[in-house]
Amino acid sequence: MITIHCDNCERELELENKTAGTKVACPHCGDINRVPEAAGAKPARADKAAAAGLPPDHGPEATVRTLRPCRVRARPLSFTGVALVMIAGMVGVVMGLTSEGREWLAILGGIIGVVGTGVLVVWWLKTMSASLVVTNKRTIMKKGILARSSSEVVHDNIRNIQIDQTFWQRVWGVGSIGISSSGQDGIEIQLNDLKGPTDIRKVIDLYRPL
């Protein structure tokens, strides 16, 4: 018999020896617990990541994926709208400068162009300020430009990876990813507007002891 305590409800669980090195659901709360390997036993875990052609599960830490939110793909309508307004502004500038008594059109077009550029710069800064780095050991999220914050989850401790996509986000292949780990309440890593969130989850899953 192996005796462990549930990570979640902390109740004592009595398990058969053959469960060593596997995962079992707590009969009281349903939380998934890892049962330690039997003493002296070698972990016989196959390296799924190496089999898929990615950096191996063991050994030195290596970056597997670096991702940034994609603003254009995530907001195709807004982006098209801003682009059209900027084109209209440029047409206004040209028309205002080439025809008599229409200087106001050039000024208006210039203002529209400056505002549109500002919107694009803000989007670009937001995109550059957030990143998700997946290594063979952990996933690290960084946010912020001047004040940077980062949080990370070790893959062995991941409890859940949640993907959220609206209908249109599915069409455009973007979505948000949320990662929570055992031992912490709530979602520790949350990043929106990521391209191919289900692929990111598949890559991370290769490094999880599932």
Ligand SMILES: [Zn+2]
């Ligand atoms: Zn429990």
